[in-house]
Amino acid sequence: MDKSIPDKLYFKIGEVVSLTGIKAHVLRYWESEFGADIRPVKSSGRQRLYRRQDIDLILQLKDLLYRQGYTIAGAKKKLRTKASDEDTPTQASEAEQSTELLKELRSDLVRLRKMLKN
Structure with a gap:
């Protein structure tokens, strides 16, 4: 990235x-x-x-x-x-991508929550 x-x-x-x-x-x-x-x-x-x-x-x-x-x-x-x-993505790499996406989503939600508190 x-x-x-x-x-x-x-x-x-x-x-x-x-x-x-x-x-x-x-x-x-x-x-x-x-x-x-x-x-x-x-x-x-x-x-x-x-x-x-x-x-x-x-x-x-x-x-x-x-x-x-x-x-x-x-x-x-x-x-x-x-x-x-x-190569075709393995289940492990797909899981890593999903985990990364969830981390990004959580980060955005935490940032939004902080903005709403202020």
């Missing part, structure tokens, strides 16, 4: 723009092109909420497209190749 990404579960599109340097319209375009990989959830107000894994992928795409010079099609192929090269 990138240490410059704040420790929280969801990020609004403006926060993702600030973190990645990718403009909002480009992020929305990438969602349409890489929809299976970048899937922000929508709030009840229809606002996009990105997860840490979405931001990690956006940073990876930024590197592939802007630094390494891949086309959109080439980046898609590279991501598919990388995904197929990686």
Whole structure:
């Protein structure tokens, strides 16, 4: 995980723009092109909420497209190749991911409780 990404579960599109340097319209375009990989959830107000894994992928795409010079099609192929090269997650790694997600959720709830007390 990138240490410059704040420790929280969801990020609004403006926060993702600030973190990645990718403009909002480009992020929305990438969602349409890489929809299976970048899937922000929508709030009840229809606002996009990105997860840490979405931001990690956006940073990876930024590197592939802007630094390494891949086309959109080439980046898609590279991501598919990388995904197929990686082993299928084991139950242990899935449990670790679940534990990490629960820790993040607990941290956000504790932070919210503190805010509400003040």
